[in-house]
Amino acid sequence: MNSMFDQHLPRNEANFAPITPLSFIQRAAEVYPARLAMVHGPLRRTWAEAYERCRRLASALTRHGIGRGDTVAVMLPNTPTMVEAHFGVPMAGAVLNSLNTRLDAQTLAFMLDHGEARVLIVDPEFTGVVGKALALRQRKDPILVVDAEDEVWTGRQDRIGSTTYEALLAGGDSTFDWQLPGDEWDAIALNYTSGTTGNPKGVVYHHRGAAINAVSNILEWDMPKHPVYLWALPMFHCNGWCFPWTVAARAGVNVCLRKVEAQAMADAIREHGVTHYCGAPIVHSLLVNAPEELKRGLPRGVKAMVAGAAPPASMIEGMERLGFDLTHVYGLTEVYGPATACAKHEDWDRLEIDERARLNARQGVRYHLQRDAQVLDPQTMKPVPWDGETMGEIMFRGNITMKGYLKNEKATQEAFAGGWFRTGDLAVQHPDGYIKIKDRSKDIIISGGENISSIEVEDVLYRHPDVLAAAVVAKPDPKWGETPCAFIELKAGAQVTPEEIVAHCKKYLAGFKVPRAVEFGELPKTSTGKLQKFELRKRAGSTTAIEV
Template identity: 50%
Template sequence: MYELHFAVPMASAVLCTLNTRHDAAMVSTLLKHSDAKVFLVESSLLGIGRDALHRLADPRSGAASIPVLVTISDDTDSIDPDVCENEYEALIKSTPWHFDIRWPANELDPITLNYTSGTTSRPKGVLYNHRGVYLNTIATVLGYDITPMPTYLWTVPNGWSLTWVVAMQGGTNICLRHFTTRVIFDSIARHGGTHMGGAPTVLNMTVNAPAVDRRPPSTETVVRVMTGGAPPPPRVLAGMEELGFVVYHIYGLTETHGAATVCTLTPEWDALPVEERARLKARQGFHHIAMEDADVKDPTTMESVPHDGKTVGEVMFRGNTVMSGYYKDVDATKESMAGGWLRTGDLAIRHPDGYIQVKDRAKDIIISGGENISSIEVESIIFGHPAVLEAAVVARPDDHWGETPCAFVKLKDGTSSTETEIIGFCREKLPHYMVPKIVVFEDLPKASTGKTQKFVLREKAGENRPKTAKGVF
């Protein structure tokens, strides 16, 4: 996989990496949409790969062609030749040592096609170009302190340009098939890890790891952690800091080559209490050096919102590290870039110091009695409860208020709490109208990227249920 990030562009082809957590139905859909000509599959995923090809071969699929399958295995000795031949290694061995790199004719030629975590009915394939990837790689090195000869631990199903970044800095990659908190701590200690990336979910797991699994980072080595994908709760950031990690909070989208902003740390914050420092770090900050501009604008007038920490607008980007467009979807491309800016759909404010802070996705904002409620803000409060491991807040239809907050909560192992207790905890810290009216205790549904599937929770919250069965769906 790592080799292909270089080999495919050097052959003047376009690389399309698929999430290893996708099922055969999703893989089949994306193979068809991408017009893939070659399909490389690692042996442990061969069953899913073959199932996806069988689906494509069905005349009802409407696929124009079937890609050539090339199998890969990292452990040649363990391969059963009747099940899986290591065609990739055979291909490498049969290739002449000397070859001519097919350089792009134009720096805006496509280099990768990356799919967002959307639905199978309408895939959104994001096209990156050589110029954007090159600049984003340099910006990542500069913005997130990727020092020379780093050792990077992979826990993220997407790259955030780190494939090229680590190679640029002469680094070492620690790759995992599956990870647990024990594996994270052990890998950092055994291999001298200096950097890692992880969604807030991974950080939350790390903070709440059992004491027996923990191996705090060496005081001689600073382990820098990039986190993004969702605004991390301040409690989680504070917990990581207490464990000895340095957290870089990034923000971006697939459409911005991943990370596009960083919450720039300032020396003045070092003197602040841990909780206050974590609250400041939870903001999204400023755009990195390769992005021309990031702003919070009124989506109708396109005027920038004042830096008052109150006025809500939409986060927008423009610059070289914005995507070239959506593959096979001109209309969606025009819509997303109307007015010359990439519209993210994220609602945010700007503080007097200029820092951007995302309040919610436009579709996740809760409007109750005419008041806008940030689900992220309510979730951050619930996360502060000592028994809470995960929390998600969505809108629940209400005949009187229009919508009210509904909280879904997963508790830490060995702890207990009640709906009344969680609601009371929120009442002490939030305005009355922002307090969840219902609390449901259950595991949170996750997408293949690790993000909480709020659309599933909204469906649950919107179901009809007896008023007497409060908190029980």
């Protein structure tokens, strides 16, 4: 029954518009047309120029028959082309699928097929693996392959496309009248998980969630107008945690980096006056552990965001010596990247470093515009006591949550069972409401910010003819946060070296998934024959496993 406040008060174009991050770049170009938007080597582009190129891209895609619901895949590092794709692709009504540049050809082929990509924009650095992936596709429908140019790239310039990116843009209209999405629930991006069991799952984002998380980033960081943002976080990872849209909303500067190295980061921070950057623990450690002469002259007050593993005391201390302000966030692909933050309090500054590290290591509280984040009992769906001891599962609900998994109704229903998104991460909630992860129910290893499935690595180990049983767990690593550690029980009489095991794994796995430590021996099992991974985790923490 309608109330009096609904009668004769219809929703119309004058009082309602779909929320979308595409409006952010339009405003930046209108209000700050001459302000710097892109920095990449010698390249400089203003917001007016960036917006014009995004409109050209949208127009060109439309002229090639790309429209609402079509998938445009990109295999790109952190270049201006990647930033433009985050606007130009959805301006055409299409869905952006940013492919992980670290993946193998077989996995990429699956993603191209599953996402039904109609266009693929590829950087020259990745033409080799992409060429193999295209050959492995099962679908026979054609893909328009576009070669992206980049003068900063000094390697081979092999081309596999039928056109180049600049030629594609030249065929587009810089005044293209792109339209708002018909519904803010329309898909804007497709991101694949690391595939904990079987094939990766395709996570679908909507315009509303992308815009809302982009604004939440601003609120969480108190981000002022015109920040200078360093792209140390891969934009293929949860769409760069929505920061391509965040930077546009603040009319900031995108400082692009093809490769994340300590020297390149330090030089960029000094030269361009970087104010903000995000990254996995390894990215921050690059600066913390760099030679003193490399760090000389770094500006103080740079805001850094870390996720992937809790920052240890040594990292917090190292960042403080640099004068950097570190914020710890937590999230998953399914919640657009960061969806909780360990919000700091002034009285924490008076505590000893170890106590501050303990407080900052928690996953924290919900992002500003996320409706809720709690630790619930997965059976009863009731909140666990806030005692810092009772375990439950981290669950989210609100606008910063995926639409669901592409073509996987069963997995979607399971993920949303009970009216919450179930992360699978086991945690406690402290008396102040801050969440702290205790374990990962799916045995995920987070290495350098990348998720690695222990099951996937174990499957490869079992392919070795001399392996009787195998188990893979996370081994603490000062550089990567965690790395895979393999415990292997060999068949009777078998003689295998750790180096041979690693060489075997390299045939089937991306480099970051290959075990960094191998130990042979009988695996601990329960009376029913189930492997006791908790025992192996203890051993991995102080293991004598041979580092390879």
